[in-house]
Amino acid sequence: MFGIYLVKFIFSRTINNNESRRLITETECPQLFQAIREVALETQCPMPKKVYLSPDVNACVFYNTSFWSIFFPVKKNLEIGLGLFNATNTDELKGILAHEFGHFSQKSMKVGSTVYIANTVIYNLAFQEDKWDKWVDEWCVIPIQSLAFFGKFTRIFTNLVKRILQYMYRVVNHSYFKLSRQMEYDADRIACDYIGKDVFASALYKIEILASSFNVTKEALANLAEEKKKVNNFFEAYQIITDIITQNNHLSISYQSLIDQEIPTLYPPSRIVIENTWDTHPSTEKRVSHLTSRNSKKKVTSFVSSWTLLPENIKLKVADIVENEFQTSAEAETLETISNEAFRQWYLEYYRNNIVIEKYRYFLNRNILVFDRSEVAANKIDTPFTAANCEVIKEYEVALNDCNTLYNVYYKQIEVESIRYLNEECSIKALPIKRHEEYVETLSVKVKQIDKDIYQYLMYCCQLNNNALTNEINSIYDAIFFAQTNIKEHDSELDMRINALINELNRPVNRTDKEIIELKKMINSLTNDIKKIVSADNWDLLSTVGNTKMIELLQTFVQSPLDESTNSVIDTEQINTMIQVKVIYFYLLKTLEHKSKIKLGAKIEEIERNLPTID
Structure with a gap:
């Protein structure tokens, strides 16, 4: 039985399933297949075996794996998330596809899939439970004690081997994830060579924004369904919410233009910069900073909406997939379909009712420090809702997050390759925890006083309004x-x-x-x-x-x-x-x-x- 355990990985397969995928053919989407063929040709990569569409803000190349895939490479499938089509042009979409093909386009990159398969085999041996484990468990409890002893001995010995493999898996994965991050940079370089740095950087920034608005849209439509209402098309609602979110953040996003920044953060920068050992993908900021400025093969950017690559009926069929996540077909028939303008008005009202008013958001939308209200007199006081107080609160919130990061590193909840505090390299054994705690405590005193001032101001104003x-x-x-x-x-x-x-x-x-x-x-x-x-x-x-x-x-x-x-x-x-x-x-x-x-x-x-x- 132990011998079978050691060789069972030869016969195991890992199936990449996703119920949200929909298989399409070139007959259904000729323009999309033409774009895919162009990207495959330019990146020196074969056409995918099959092409799938999903609602997500994502694109990936996937395949079913087994041990034999190392020696007999399998043809890869392509999944394209229609969430990417919102506000992107065809060149930005091609850049995203070029990145995915870039992982497999050159001989030097083929090590990536080999390492991935080998890593999956080790993981299955170390962590997965299957029929073999069920057989051993049944063996351990058979009535004949002399035979059950050998089952228990097999289980004990196998568990020991699994623990060793689990330790080895973690050690190997330190290097594997570092390789994965480098492979992302390499695939980005291939995308830049094809489509250009500015276009690909714009695509990366848009993905960050679109991923956020996609999740907000799903949440909004789930709440809309509770009111017995629905929209005609998920992706049109998604566009409406994307427009609202970007306008609220004073950012314009459209297929007719490129962007060169993420949604700007209004918080001060963190004092800590870490390189997480277990990150497989670098941050968007790091990826953009690594992009090269080489001349791309495509000289002129095409500002044509990505949606032009898809027939409307296919778009509607994929929209149905995401809508079915929060309503059954029977429920959908009982819901009232509202117009896009009605949905926009509904969402604006929903947003107002579920978000703290912007003027007071930073003051209230956080952990308000508890104080004794009986000690606060309703004396005259100027408004505490000032820009200076707002900046103190923001600085305090960032400092608290930094404090948690330091604790997690110290207690090994986060494994890091390096950590910098105020641009100074830190040793893991000598983290500036005490120094940062003193900084947080100084800010905490100021923030608690602001919270007291807010309460005093409200009590004073209530007095003026006759309580x-x-x-x-x-x-x-x-x-x-x-x-x-x-x-x-x-x-x-x-x-x-x-x-x-x-x-x-x-x-x-x-x-x-x-x-x-x-x-x-x-x-x-x-x-x-x-x-x-x-x-x-x-x-x-x-x-x-x-x-x-x-x-x-x-x-x-x-x-x-x-x-x-x-x-x-x-x-x-x-x-x-x-x-x-x-x-x-x-x-x-x-x-x-x-x-x-x-x-x-x-x-x-x-x-x-x-x-x-x-x-």
């Missing part, structure tokens, strides 16, 4: 502090404990009665702790953001008796309910926090709008 909104403002602060405190104290800790329990339950071992009893104690302890956290809740606050079914589930869970027994029976229903309660509880807390901050922003705007003239 009309004082109680309402305090109720909103109650909700925010309640949600933030519970999330901070319990969310991450419970996640870690639940993940540890799931990993233990999924371990392919045969436990003794004593081990099962210890596992049962672990489950009971976690269940009891979740009950205590949820039972200390403010049900009135949660009922403002959760439906009756959610609240009833939480209350039923809290009131149900805890199974304190330590017999050797694991109640999977108890575990599933416990996890479901945890997820719902913290979902409600986060929703309460988010909606309370939106409400607070609206109240501040109302207060300032109705504020009497102050001498």
Whole structure:
């Protein structure tokens, strides 16, 4: 059996499946195939075996692999995500395809697919469970103890080999991922040689923007479906939201022009620069900085929309794929189809109702530092919503993220090849954690004072308005502090404990009665702790953001008796309910926090709008 384990990889296959793909033919999309053929010719790469379309903002070359693929290379398939067609021109799309073909276009690049296949084989040996493992597990529990002993011995010995392979896999992958990053740069160079640096850089920037707006569109349409409405075409809705997002960020994106920047960040730069060992793809910023300025084979850029390469009926069929993710065909028939203009107006209203008002966004859309409101007098104070205070808050938010990065590096949650702090190379063993903590603490004092000033300003303004909104403002602060405190104290800790329990339950071992009893104690302890956290809740606050079914589930869970027994029976229903309660509880807390901050922003705007003239 151990011999079979060592050679089973010869017969295993890795199938690359994606239910969102749709196979197309040249008869259906002649113009798209012509563009693909042109790119394949220029990059000295054979035409793909098959071409698929998906809704995503992505393009990739994929293939099914087995050990024999190292010696007998397989023909590769091409997947093109129609999310790329939005706001890109045909040359930008060809540049993206040239990058994908670039991974396999030259003899020097063929090592990439060979290493990938070998890496997959090692991974399967080290981590994957299959029929062989099931056979051994059954062997371990057969009634004949003399035979079961050899099954257990085989399992123990194989697990030892797997641990060695897992360690080796991690060591090898340090170099493999470094190779992957270099291969990205090489494929980028091939794309630049074909289409030009400016066009390809523009495509990279647009992909970043389009990926963000694509996810926002899917979320928006899921919410629209809850209102029993739908759009006629997903990609037209996607275009509308892309336009709104880029306009809000003072950026124009269109197939009729190239862009030379990402959505600009309004936060100050991080003090930390790291090279993550496990990153397979460099950042867009790094990729653009590595692009060469060679003369491209294509001299004139074609500012023609990528959509012209596709017939409208194919576009609609792929749109149906993404729409089916959040509605069944039966549900879709009951939904009212609204016009593009109606959708645009709906989304603008939805955006206003679900986002903190822009003027107060940086002040409220974060973790507001908790303070004792009873110590804040409603004395006269100038508005704290100033540009200077906003910059302090931004600097503090970036500093907190940097602090988490340093902790993760120190505790080896992130493995890095190098780290720089304020442009100085740092040793992993001598990270400037204390220095940065002092910097964060200095900013924390300033930010806490800003939070107090905001509250004092609101109380003072309420006095001027005859205290009309004082109680309402305090109720909103109650909700925010309640949600933030519970999330901070319990969310991450419970996640870690639940993940540890799931990993233990999924371990392919045969436990003794004593081990099962210890596992049962672990489950009971976690269940009891979740009950205590949820039972200390403010049900009135949660009922403002959760439906009756959610609240009833939480209350039923809290009131149900805890199974304190330590017999050797694991109640999977108890575990599933416990996890479901945890997820719902913290979902409600986060929703309460988010909606309370939106409400607070609206109240501040109302207060300032109705504020009497102050001498």
